[in-house]
Amino acid sequence: MIKPRLIFIFLSFILSYTSGVLAQQRAGTSRNLFTIEGEVLNQEGETPLEFASVALLRKADSTGVAGTVTDAGGKFLIEAATGVYILRINFLGFETQYVSDISLNDANPKVQLPPVRLSSKTTTLDAVEISAEKSKMEFALDKKIFNVGKDLSNNGGSASDLLDNIPSVTVDIEGQVSLRGSSGVRILINGKPSGFTSINSADALKQLPANMIEKVEIITNPSARYEAEGSVGIINIVLKNERKQGLNGSFELGAGWPHQHNATVNLNYRKEKFSLFANTGVRYRWTPRFSNENRQIFNEDTTYYQDQIDNAYRGGLSGNIRFGGEYHPDKFTTITGSMLYRKSLDRNEGSIRYLNYDFQKMLTGILLRKNVEDENDLSMDYSFNYERSFEQKDRKLTADVIYSNGGETEDMDAVNESYNEYNELLGIPDILQRIRNSENQNELTVKVDYIHPIGKEGKFETGYRTGIRNIDNTYKVEEYNNELDQWYILENISNDFSYDEDIHALYAIYGDKRGKFNYQLGLRGEMTNISTVLYTTNERNDRSYKNLFPSVFLNYEINPGNALQVSYSRRLRRPNFWDLNPFFTYANPQSIRSGNPNLNPEFAHSLEAGHIKYWENASLSSSIYYRHTDGVFSHISTVTDEGVSISRPENLNTRDDIGLEFSLNVSPVKKWDITWSGNLFRGILNAENLGFVSQTNFFSYTSRLNSKISLPRNFDVQVMVNYRGPERTPQGKRFQTLYTDLGLSKDILKQKATVSFRMTDIFNTSWFRFESSGENFYIYREGQWRVRRQAFLSFSYRLNQQKKPQRQQRDAGGFGGDEDR
Numbered sequence: 004m005i006k007p008r009l010i011f012i013f014l015s016f017i018l019s020y021t022s023g024v025l026a027q028q029r030a031g032t033s034r035n036l037f038t039i040e041g042e043v044l045n046q047e048g049e050t051p052l053e054f055a056s057v058a059l060l061r062k063a064d065s066t067g068v069a070g071t072v073t074d075a076g077g078k079f080l081i082e083a084a085t086g087v088y089i090l091r092i093n094f095l096g097f098e099t100q101y102v103s104d105i106s107l108n109d110a111n112p113k114v115q116l117p118p119v120r121l122s123s124k125t126t127t128l129d130a131v132e133i134s135a136e137k138s139k140m141e142f143a144l145d146k147k148i149f150n151v152g153k154d155l156s157n158n159g160g161s162a163s164d165l166l167d168n169i170p171s172v173t174v175d176i177e178g179q180v181s182l183r184g185s186s187g188v189r190i191l192i193n194g195k196p197s198g199f200t201s202i203n204s205a206d207a208l209k210q211l212p213a214n215m216i217e218k219v220e221i222i223t224n225p226s227a228r229y230e231a232e233g234s235v236g237i238i239n240i241v242l243k244n245e246r247k248q249g250l251n252g253s254f255e256l257g258a259g260w261p262h263q264h265n266a267t268v269n270l271n272y273r274k275e276k277f278s279l280f281a282n283t284g285v286r287y288r289w290t291p292r293f294s295n296e297n298r299q300i301f302n303e304d305t306t307y308y309q310d311q312i313d314n315a316y317r318g319g320l321s322g323n324i325r326f327g328g329e330y331h332p333d334k335f336t337t338i339t340g341s342m343l344y345r346k347s348l349d350r351n352e353g354s355i356r357y358l359n360y361d362f363q364k365m366l367t368g369i370l371l372r373k374n375v376e377d378e379n380d381l382s383m384d385y386s387f388n389y390e391r392s393f394e395q396k397d398r399k400l401t402a403d404v405i406y407s408n409g410g411e412t413e414d415m416d417a418v419n420e421s422y423n424e425y426n427e428l429l430g431i432p433d434i435l436q437r438i439r440n441s442e443n444q445n446e447l448t449v450k451v452d453y454i455h456p457i458g459k460e461g462k463f464e465t466g467y468r469t470g471i472r473n474i475d476n477t478y479k480v481e482e483y484n485n486e487l488d489q490w491y492i493l494e495n496i497s498n499d500f501s502y503d504e505d506i507h508a509l510y511a512i513y514g515d516k517r518g519k520f521n522y523q524l525g526l527r528g529e530m531t532n533i534s535t536v537l538y539t540t541n542e543r544n545d546r547s548y549k550n551l552f553p554s555v556f557l558n559y560e561i562n563p564g565n566a567l568q569v570s571y572s573r574r575l576r577r578p579n580f581w582d583l584n585p586f587f588t589y590a591n592p593q594s595i596r597s598g599n600p601n602l603n604p605e606f607a608h609s610l611e612a613g614h615i616k617y618w619e620n621a622s623l624s625s626s627i628y629y630r631h632t633d634g635v636f637s638h639i640s641t642v643t644d645e646g647v648s649i650s651r652p653e654n655l656n657t658r659d660d661i662g663l664e665f666s667l668n669v670s671p672v673k674k675w676d677i678t679w680s681g682n683l684f685r686g687i688l689n690a691e692n693l694g695f696v697s698q699t700n701f702f703s704y705t706s707r708l709n710s711k712i713s714l715p716r717n718f719d720v721q722v723m724v725n726y727r728g729p730e731r732t733p734q735g736k737r738f739q740t741l742y743t744d745l746g747l748s749k750d751i752l753k754q755k756a757t758v759s760f761r762m763t764d765i766f767n768t769s770w771f772r773f774e775s776s777g778e779n780f781y782i783y784r785e786g787q788w789r790v791r792r793q794a795f796l797s798f799s800y801r802l803n804q805q806k807k808p809q810r811q812q813r814d815a816g817g818f819g820g821d822e823d824r
Contacts, residue, residue: 036082037107041116043077043092050396051077052121055094062087062103070617074460074516082562083107090116097121146222146239147624151213161286162211162240164763168744169219170680170707171664172238173727180208182235183223183628183662183682187576187605187636189233192240192343192384211323211345212284214255214267214799217243223628224554224570224611227510227525228452228464231552234576234607234632242325243269243282250803257797262289262318270802280341281326289318290793292353294786296594300646301779308360309646311593313786315353319378322346327386339388345409349378355591369422374415374590376438382409397456403448410443415590435483437490438589444580446472460516464525467509474502478586496589499538502580506531514556523556535583535600544583544600550575568613576636578602582652596638597651605634605654625665632658637733639693642780655733656689674713681706690733701731717750735775735782742769742791756800764791 043055057079058070068088073079081090085108093099100119107114149169167174173181182188190208220239222229229237252270267284296311327341357370384407391400419434452466478500480493507530514523528551535544554572561567584598613626635658640650662684669677681704688699705728711721723744730737743766748759769791774783 036084037112037114039081039083039088039090039105039107039114039116041079041090042118043073043079043094044118044120045097046120046122050392052094052097053077053397055079055092055121057081058091059083060089060091062089067617067622076459085109092119092121094121146220149219149221151216151219161209161213162216163208165213165216166208166219166238168707168723168725169221170666171221171223171682171705173705174208180238182221182238183630183660183664183684185235185630185632185635185658185660187234187574187607187632189230189237190240191237193242193386194239211240212265212267212286214265215242215269215282215284215323215325217241223626224572224609225574226523226556226572227512227527227552227554228466230468230506230508231527231529231550231573231575232577234574234605234635235609235630236574249273252802253799254802255797255799257795259793259795261291261793262287263793263795264288276331278329279326280328281324283322283324285320285322287318287320289316291316292786292788294784294788296782296784298642298646298648299781300642300644302644305362307362307646308364309593310356310358310360311591312356312358313353313591315351317349317351317353319347319349321349321380335392337388337390339386339390341384341386343384343386345380345382347378347380349380351376351378351415355593357593366424368424369426371420371422372417372592373420374417376413376415376590378411378413380409380411382407395456397454397462399454400452402451405446405448407446408444410441412442413438413440415439417590432485436589437481439479439481440477442474442476444472444474446470457513458515460521462512462514464512464514465510468506469508470504470506472502472504474580476500476502476580476584476586480589494539496586496595497539498586500584500586501534501536501538502583503534504532504577512554519560521558523554525554527552527554531577531604533577537585537600542600548604550606565617566615568611570609570611570613572609574607574609576605576607578604578636578652582636585651593647595647595649597649599651599653602636602652603634603654605632605636607632620671621667621669623665623667625663627663628661630658630660632660635688637688637690640734640775640777640780640782642777642782644779648780648782653693656692657687658689659687661685676711678709679707680709686731688731688733693733695733699731699733701729703728703730717754719746719748721746721748732775734777735773738772738774740769740771742766752800756798759797759799761795761797763793763795767792 039059041057043052043057044050045052051073053073053076055073055077056070057073059068059081061068068083068086069081071079071081086106088105088107090102090105091099092102098121100121102116102119105114105116151165151169163174163180166172166180171183179186180188180190218241220237220241222237222239223235225233225237250270250272252268254269255265255267257266258264263286265284265286267282269282271280272278292313292315294311294313296313298309298311300307300309323343323345325341325343327339329337329339331337352375354374355372357372358366359368359370361367384405387404389402392398415438417436417438419436421429421431421433423429448468448470450466450468452464454462454464456462476499479497481490482493483490508527510525510527512523512525515521528549530547530549532547533545536542552573552575554570556568556570558566558568578599582598582602583600585600586597588596607630609628609630611626611628613624616623633656634654636652637655638650639653640648642648662682664680664682666678666680669679671677683702683704685702686700690699706726708724709721710723711719713719723746725742725744727740729739742764744761744763745765746759746761748757750757770785770787772783772785774781776782
């Protein structure tokens, strides 16, 4: 149940926040401002474009002055003081247009522009020189958009590295993604679920080159049109797909140390009604990882200690290719088909040294475990999209069919060698083990969405979605019997496991606008059926549940380019395949992670208020949020008398989060851009249902500082500092981390090519540190599971592409550019 006291605190925040904003705006309306009015149309069909971004730039230096978005009729109004300006109009999927030499003064107080028509063709209204850089962040009605293609800190990295540089997103030592401090986040590729990330999203994101990614969309409070999965929100990774006419593309080669080498190619061909696109990336990595763990085990009559020293190399060769085409049989219809193929051959080589001590901390023996593991992953996505617009403005029908299949095999051979306290072999036979794990999955998603305008500003949306998924897993651990000279199965940790899931959803949304106020009300219903089977023990677990997920968005435009939004949504996080599978891993026999077949879904209520404010040389976006989660997932550890720790997910009673998120962009001088973003939040965990008598109450924060300077001769320098504050868990604490990245780039060959250098974690400070405790144990662990300190050099070449006219972050244009998912 949501606590009334916390709701009161949140609403008090909103009221004080809103009153401060309105007072600030009243104080600023005394200036003598003039107006620019206009209309933005889709050149194909002459239909108005709602939520097109409109920015006003000062002609003298291309700096931003004001911004807004078009309304449902494609109309906009911008206010500004006396001056000469450039107007820039853009919309996702369309070519940017510019109108130059707009003069505002006492003699010309109001400018009425002719309609501006946007199309996918490369056209401009006037030749305009734009010297500013593209916004790294844009704001839409229900999401934040991070354009990552030009960020030097992502050069040569993976999708996992890229996400770790996005504000409010963190990636832990095992590659698991969290948003605003919580791990219940849904990962999409191009707005759709993908087999690429279905089974093991952490490994998939490590293998996807960052250079294939165009942008990342963060949706912290999704509306009812989105699937309800993801209790803290959705992260949508959008791959590159250029829309220019003719043949164009880009090529990149890179090499780094420790070994991290890649090559990417992005090609597009567009002519009249047809277009073809292809993206491919090949990546090789071989990097070290290490950790130290200290354990204290408290038995009834004694205490003993154990140290674990883990050293390993992990990496291999992986490749991705995505290709497809788009066809426009007429001005109302678009048909798109694509395929995404991923293949990886990975290898893990490592050793774990166990040092055992008695109650006096005297070394009693050493066990050395050596292991070699080969992984073979393959996945394929097939996607078909049909989109139909109509003569009636804003009326649209879309249909999607996505099919994914793939699998993964893991073969590990391990040997355990025993030594005495003097590091001498005991002379007993080694223990030989082999672990075989295979997974296969199939997934089909079908969805239909329809939008119908009502009246002048109203809009009704509805849609249906069904998803069917099956995953089969065989996990077998064998040990060699020296006396019988044969292998035998360890029955208690081996099993065949099957997971079947089907989800059916129907939603409806109605939105309207009244002057400066607009609203959107939505309701989504989902029916879930999940069945799991443990074949060795013949245990079957079937569960079905039906749920409603409302969403509310209220938006008030204080003045052009300055908006306040309040939103609410209900979300859930379903236990996935790994959460329910009780046989997870035996790579480290002293640290076993498993799933929980009895885990229930978690449900979250989210409230959020967001605001954007622009100044001449700066912009500030901020939001306050409150989230209440029932049945929240958390990994709970127990330790046996033999010192084996077992970690598996459990449902806690509740978790409450209240926080402030902000992003400040400042340009102190021309060509110097500074962005400071952060997330400050308080978390309250209640795990009384698991025997924890007191609540876990903590305050934490994350912060990123990004500074980029454009120097003469097409030379750029970028420095990023990333801090992640400490955080409490029901059983312990994760300590803070801090690291600094450096990026350099220079354009050559008449700006058709770029040479870049990146060094991550230049001070080697990105160590992780954890501590946890229970009734009979205390564990402290530190290390670098994902070694970040790397140097990387790359060369990229653009075919029939110039560096795009780009804008500064502070001109991000307000809330707009909403897309259906």
